[in-house]
Amino acid sequence: MDGVINALGLNNTLVAQVFNFIMLLIFLRVVVYPHIVRILEERQNYIANSVTAAEEERKQAEALRQQYLDELNKAKAEAQEIVQKATRAAEVQAQEIIESAKAESARIKESALQDINREKEKAVAELRDQVATLSILVASKVVSEKITADVQRGMIDEFIKEAGDLPC
Template sequence: MDAIVQVLNINNTLVAQVFNFIMLLIFLRVVVYPHIVKMLEDRQNFIANNVAAAEEERKQAELLHKQYLDELQKAKNEAQSIVQKASKAAEEQAHEIIEAAKAESNRIKESALQDINREKEKAVAELRDQVATLSILVASKVVSEKITADMQRGMIDEFIKEAGDLPC
């Protein structure tokens, strides 16, 4: 080996350094490198797991967002339905109120007409009584005591009948 060293012009220090370097590489390869590879694989798995978890969370967030939008649309539809029902109920109630007011108006009108007819009949009856009384007074002055009360009453009734047939 000395001959090779002399021919290549290599000194012993360089050989020792090469030997130490090779030993260091073997030591690193046997002892340190598996730990570094394991640590890098763990780091890669950790990152992959985080990416997968983030993707899963994104999918869940999209699903929740879609559910939220569906529920929001359903709530809007329900609210619109409630508003339509309330509007329809209000229209029906307004129609019922109008019909009730018309019926009440007709009832009041009929009642007023009946009151007017009663008052008219009462006034006509009073007028007939007054006419009868006046007729009796006039007849009694004209005839004096020659006509009986029954005869006078008959004449008055006949007069009233004739007067009732006249247009008022």
Template sequence: MEALGINYTLLAQIINFIVLLIFLRLVVYKPLVNLLEQRQQYIASNVSAAEEERRQAEALRQQYTAEMQKAREEAQAIIQNATKAGEEKAQQILDAAKAEAQRIKESALEEIAREKEKAVAELRNQVADLSVLVAGKIINQTITPEIQHNLIKEFIDEAGGLPC
């Protein structure tokens, strides 16, 4: 066959190469392709799992942010309520103190008026007694209780009209 220009070694190598390709395709290529596909699926599942975890983490972050904002608002409301309650309590204390001061002032004014009336009555009595003594010395006579009573009454009537 050398006359035909066919080299048997080359032909044998081509056949061996084709058999090797078929063998590799059946034995190595399909498992290798399956292994590569499995690896690709594993990577894709890891990427999708990571993406899902990222989404969940973002949702949790937003939820925590919302809860923190809500807690801040509630804290602010509590502070405002406490401030308002404190101001109201302070106003109540001030009102009570003013009312007590007014009551004490009125009580003191009433006491002053009573003491003034008492002092005026005592002064009238003293003036009446002195007047009787002076009148008795001037007249140099004994005054009976009835005359004394009438004189005191007249004096008090006259002194009552005078401004004090």
């Protein structure tokens, strides 16, 4: 072996270094490399699990976001419905108030017409009494001696009846 080493132009130190290097590689391959591979695999699995967990959390966050958006839209729709109901109720109430006011107006108008008719009848009755009184006075002055009170009363009633048939 010394002959081969000398023929190649190698010295013993270099051969020892090569032998030591090969032994180091074998030692590293047998003892250290499996630990390094195991650590790298664990690291790779940890990263893969972290990516998977992050993706799962992103999906959950997206689902939660979508749920919140759905709830927000639902709340908006409910609020819109409440506003519409309130608007309809206000319109109905306004219509009821208008109808009530119209009915009250009609009632007041009817009452006023009845009051007017009563006052008119009262005025006509007073006017008849005054006309009767004036007629009696005029008739008594014209015919003061021959007409009795009963005859005068009959003439007055007849005059009132004729006056009542006339349009006012």
